[in-house]
Amino acid sequence: xxxxxxxxxxxxxxxxxxxxxxxxxxxxxxxxxxxxxxxxxxxxxxxxxxxxxxxxxxxxxxxxxxxxxxxxxxxxxxxxxxxxxxxxxxxxxxxxxxxxxxxxxxxxxxxxxxxxxxxxxxxxxxxxxxxxxxxxxxxxxxxxxxxxxxxxxxxxxxxxxxxxxxxxxxxxxxxxxxxxxxxxxxxxxxxxxxxxxxxxxxxxxxxxxxxxxxxxxxxxxxxxxxxxxxxxxx
Amino acid sequence: xxxxxxxxxxxxxxxxxxxxxxxxxxxxxxxxxxxxxxxxxxxxxxxxxxxxxxxxxxxxxxxxxxxxxxxxxxxxxxxxxxxxxxxxxxxxxxxxxxxxxxxxxxxxxxxxxxxxxxxxxxxxxxxxxxxxxxxxxxxxxxxxxxxxxxxxxxxxxxxxxxxxxxxxxxxxxxxxxxxxxxxxxxxxxxxxxxxxxxxxxxxxxxxxxxxxxxxxxxxxxxxxxxxxxxxxxxxxxxxxxxxxxxxxxxxxxxxxxxxxxxxxxxxxxxxxxxxxxxxxxxxxxxxxxxxxxxxxxxxxxxxxxxxxxxxxxxxxxxxxxxxxxxxxxxxxxxxxxxxxxxxxxxxxxxxxxxxxxxxxxxxxxxxxxxxxxxxxxxxxxxxxxxxxxxxxxxxxxxxxxxxxxxxxxxxxxxxxxxxxxxxxxxxxxxxxxxxxxxxxxxxxxxxxxxxxxxxxxxxxxxxxxxxxxxxxxxxxxxxxxxxxxxxxxxxx
Numbered sequence: 273x274x275x276x277x278x279x280x281x282x283x284x285x286x287x288x289x290x291x292x293x294x295x296x297x298x299x300x301x302x303x304x305x306x307x308x309x310x311x312x313x314x315x316x317x318x319x320x321x322x323x324x325x326x327x328x329x330x331x332x333x334x335x336x337x338x339x340x341x342x343x344x345x346x347x348x349x350x351x352x353x354x355x356x357x358x359x360x361x362x363x364x365x366x367x368x369x370x371x372x373x374x375x376x377x378x379x380x381x382x383x384x385x386x387x388x389x390x391x392x393x394x395x396x397x398x399x400x401x402x403x404x405x406x407x408x409x410x411x412x413x414x415x416x417x418x419x420x421x422x423x424x425x426x427x428x429x430x431x432x433x434x435x436x437x438x439x440x441x442x443x444x445x446x447x448x449x450x451x452x453x454x455x456x457x458x459x460x461x462x463x464x465x466x467x468x469x470x471x472x473x474x475x476x477x478x479x480x481x482x483x484x485x486x487x488x489x490x491x492x493x494x495x496x497x498x499x500x501x502x503x504x505x506x
Numbered sequence: 507x508x509x510x511x512x513x514x515x516x517x518x519x520x521x522x523x524x525x526x527x528x529x530x531x532x533x534x535x536x537x538x539x540x541x542x543x544x545x546x547x548x549x550x551x552x553x554x555x556x557x558x559x560x561x562x563x564x565x566x567x568x569x570x571x572x573x574x575x576x577x578x579x580x581x582x583x584x585x586x587x588x589x590x591x592x593x594x595x596x597x598x599x600x601x602x603x604x605x606x607x608x609x610x611x612x613x614x615x616x617x618x619x620x621x622x623x624x625x626x627x628x629x630x631x632x633x634x635x636x637x638x639x640x641x642x643x644x645x646x647x648x649x650x651x652x653x654x655x656x657x658x659x660x661x662x663x664x665x666x667x668x669x670x671x672x673x674x675x676x677x678x679x680x681x682x683x684x685x686x687x688x689x690x691x692x693x694x695x696x697x698x699x700x701x702x703x704x705x706x707x708x709x710x711x712x713x714x715x716x717x718x719x720x721x722x723x724x725x726x727x728x729x730x731x732x733x734x735x736x737x738x739x740x741x742x743x744x745x746x747x748x749x750x751x752x753x754x755x756x757x758x759x760x761x762x763x764x765x766x767x768x769x770x771x772x773x774x775x776x777x778x779x780x781x782x783x784x785x786x787x788x789x790x791x792x793x794x795x796x797x798x799x800x801x802x803x804x805x806x807x808x809x810x811x812x813x814x815x816x817x818x819x820x821x822x823x824x825x826x827x828x829x830x831x832x833x834x835x836x837x838x839x840x841x842x843x844x845x846x847x848x849x850x851x852x853x854x855x856x857x858x859x860x861x862x863x864x865x866x867x868x869x870x871x872x873x874x875x876x877x878x879x880x881x882x883x884x885x886x887x888x889x890x891x892x893x894x895x896x897x898x899x900x901x902x903x904x905x906x907x908x909x910x911x912x913x914x915x916x917x918x919x920x921x922x923x924x925x926x927x928x929x930x931x932x933x934x935x936x937x938x939x940x941x942x943x944x945x946x947x948x949x950x951x952x953x954x955x956x957x958x959x960x961x962x963x964x965x966x967x968x969x970x971x972x973x974x975x976x977x978x979x980x981x982x983x984x985x986x987x988x989x990x991x992x993x994x995x996x997x998x
Contacts, residue, residue: 275666282682282758286689286722289762293778294714298697298707301774336636339570345848349771354844356771358922380706380773388698388712389705391772393638395848395919396555396933398926427558435927437558437934443565 304380309492320492322381324484331481332386334474338441345392346401346485350377361406362399364488368409374488379495382487397438404483419479420445420459420471428461444475518602519878525604526595527879529611529657533591534872535962536619538955540583541865543626545951547576548944555937566630574641575629577856581639581719582622582650585860588868589727590615590657593680595875596734597661600677601668607660614656621649637698637712639719647695651688658684675750679730682758683723690718706774710766717765717782720856721789724864726757728823729796731871735820736800739874740810745802753795760788767838770847786838793831797824813974815890816874822898823866826905830855830863833909842913845920850933851912858905861947866897869954876958877973882966884973889953891975896950903943911936 309316335341348356348363357363357375364375378401383389392399407415422429424445426438445459450468458468471479551573553560561567598605605611625642628634634641665681694715698708737744744750763785766778804811804821811817833855837846846852873890877883884890911933918929960966967973 278678278681279685281755282685285755285758286686286762290689290693293763293766293781294693294697294711297775297778298701298704298711301707301710302701302704333636337571337632337634338568339572339574339634339636339641341636341638342570342573347772349844349847352840352844353771354847355920355922359919359926360922377771378773382773383705386705387702387708388635388637389709389772390636391709391713391769392848393852394850395915396850396930432927435930437555437930439554439558439569440562441568442563443568 301380304384307492307495310494313493315490320381320495322384322487322489324385326480326484327477328385328481328484329387330477331479331484332388332390334444334478335390335481336388340400341390341392343392343394343396343438345395345399346378346390347392347399348376348378348401348487356399359399361402361409364402365405365409371490374405374490376488376491376496378487379491397436400482400485401487403485405486405488407483408486415483416479417460419482420475421461423475423478424459424461424469441475441478444472444478445469446472518604519599522598522602522604523595523879523881525606525608526598529605529608529615530591530595530875530879531962532612532615533587533594534876535955535958536615537584537587537591538951538958540579540587540622541951542948542955544576544579544584545944545948547572547579549941549948551576552937552941552944556934556941565632571630571632571634574634574638575626577639578622578626578629578641580860582642583619583626585719585724585864587615587618588865588872589683589723590654592731592868592871592875593658593684593727594661595879596676596731596871597664597680597684600674600734601661601664603664603668605660605664611657611660614653617649617653618657621646621653635698637708639716640695640698640712644695644699647691647699651692651695654688654691674734675744675747675754676730676733678754679726679733679757682754683726683730686718686722686726686762690715690722694718706772709772710769710774710778713768714765714782716768716856717786718762720859721757721761721764724859725761725793725827728827728864728867729753729757729792732796732800732820732824732827732867735816735867735870735874736803736824739814739817740803740807742803742806745799749795749799753792753799756788756795757792760785760792764789767843768847768852770843783838783840783843787835789834790831793827793834797828797831800824801828813976815884815887815894815973815975816870818870818894818975819866819873820870822894823863823868823870826858826862826866826901829906830858833858837909845916846912847916848919849912849915850908850936851916854905854908854910854912857908858901861897862901862905866901869893869897872958876961877966880961880964880966882961882964883969883971885957885960885966887973887975889957890973893950893954893957896946896953900943900947900950903946904940907936907939907943911939 307320309318309320311317351357357377360366363377366373366375368374407419411418423441425440426436427433447467448470450466454468455470457470461469463469550561550567551569554569594611625646628643629641633643635644662684665677694711697711763781765782767782767786770779801824811821836842837851837855915929915932918932
């Protein structure tokens with residue numbers, strides 16, 4: 273075989289795959305076409321456009337920089353790929369007081385506004401795509417307080433203290449001398465007298481981002497590929 | 507016995523080795539130093555999985571950052587530099603051309619190391635990008651790509667101007683790796699850093715990139731080196747030549763499609779993970795073809811394999827290549843994938859590829875190449891043996907244990923009726939084993955690094971007889987590995 277044919281062979285075999293699984297999908301996924309609710313079928317009408325609030329971009333950067341994705345994923349896989357829809361709180365709430373069963377698989381709109389979808393590598397810790405939802409359901413308005421304490425030292429939380437191997441993120445917090453009153457933001461953790469622990473800017477962004485992870489809104493039925501079958505969910 | 511032609515041949519080989527001495531030794535020694543860094547970070551990272559309080563007051567040592575730095579040091583510090591050293595030496599030897607740009611290669615090697623060091627410091631300082639295996643801050647990739655091009659452009663020219671005649675199968679694999687690497691490395695980084703607004707697309711590119719590093723850089727360079735070393739040291743032809751051709755083209759056709767199976771169940775077009783899984787499973791074909799072909803060659807003379815440090819490492823590297831291919835099949839079957847997708851199996855698979863298969867062959871190559879370019883022999887067979895056995899235990903202790911542990915962890919994750927705690931608890935024993943194994947590797951590579959540094963300082967034995975892994979009184983002065991060819995009668 274001549275060098276020319278060899279080079280052509282290599283270029284074609286690589287180039288074809290490169291173009292069709294890398295370049296083309298990358299640019300296709302850049303322009304998501306809007307999906308509409310269908311009247312009569314869906315409970316809503318208009319165009320599906322999920323709202324996200326919070327310091328998503330800043331917080332996602334803190335999440336990325338500190339390697340949270342090494343142990344936490346952010347995706348609720350369809351049933352063919354895993355049991356995420358059935359695991360409590362991963363894909364939504366099984367019995368939301370207002371909306372009932374909110375569980376659904378992830379869709380491309382869940383990642384809009386980010387530069388990189390933090391799908392994650394392993395699940396040494398639980399999935400987080402609906403972390404904000406389940407913390408709000410459990411702790412209500414104290415969800416952020418709970419999350420700050422968790423980030424400060426995960427083993428302060430009695431629910432996970434015995435087994436969590438989540439690293440403590442104490443460096444995202446500041447130890448400050450109490451001047452006058454104790455700050456509203458001060459954490460309820462042990463600290464020497466006259467001092468308080470308050471979240472730093474990175475911790476605030478991170479908590480804001482984590483609480484924004486509530487991806488269980490109603491989607492158009494055309495996108496709801498694998499609705500949870502009632503009675504078949506453990 | 508030395509005819510004129512033989513003498514000329516010896517002189518040519520000696521001058522090729524001489525021309526490459528500094529760049530190749532630079533890549534091997536700095537690679538070994540990075541390996542030590544990677545192992546230290548690996549111990550810290552793994553220890554934190556079972557003992558989260560370890561070093562937890564230091565932000566630079568937080569688990570996420572250390573793990574990223576560990577993998578970056580392993581892949582780009584050790585893996586890539588070992589690959590560069592092997593590739594430029596092997597291409598020069600097989601193309602029978604001396605290196606004419608050693609200064610450029612050395613300079614580029616320093617640029618690579620500088621960019622990488624800043625990148626790893628960036629990760630530890632908290633400026634990582636959050637994309638697995640592409641974590642270095644965005645300033646790093648462009649100088650790395652440019653220095654890569656400066657390192658290998660000479661090898662491409664050498665291939666182009668080589669004498670007429672036979673093209674070795676190793677050259678095919680090397681040329682493929684030399685062409686593929688800048689293509690996938692450059693385009694993947696350009697897409698994720700240059701074009702925003704495609705979060706899922708970027709995650710897909712990243713998943714594909716990680717697979718490409720393993721299957722399209724480390725696999726071809728490792729296989730190329732093994733196709734040279736096994737027949738060369740044994741002095742026998744490759745078992746089946748057409749098998750090696752089919753193996754090469756099947757790798758070229760299959761490997762570029764793999765990678766996106768890591769995103770199974772993620773909302774990207776469905777065909778991407780399916781194609782990725784299919785290709786990853788089919789990777790077993792080129793892996794088996796190269797592995798079986800060369801192991802068949804090696805089994806013709808097992809005594810020599812056992813005595814030669816080069817072949818001991820290379821043959822085990824090939825065995826790990828077969829296991830790597832087998833693991834590609836097992837872990838990517840849809841029924842297993844749903845269990846192991848987000849478990850430590852993935853880490854085990856990566857370590858099996860980078861450390862089990864690729865590094866073993868790289869160590870074999872280093873034990874072969876270094877005496878030739880420094881014109882000194884390895885000092886101690888005990889150091890080589892310790893390096894070999896500790897490395898072997900460690901690969902089993904990290905890679906295979908993590909792959910199995912991931913299965914157990916995945917079963918825990920999928921059992922949605924029991925609490926998450928159960929899945930989390932299942933990781934702990936395997937993490938302890940991983941920490942212990944990385945400690946083995948630290949000791950092992952301490953021996954290796956010291957030995958290599960002594961060789962670099964040209965403190966090796968002044969002898970033309972290779973260091974073999976047998977007791978001295980057993981070995982024939984003209985041992986099976988033969989004279990070091992550049993110290994032959996023609997060179998004084």
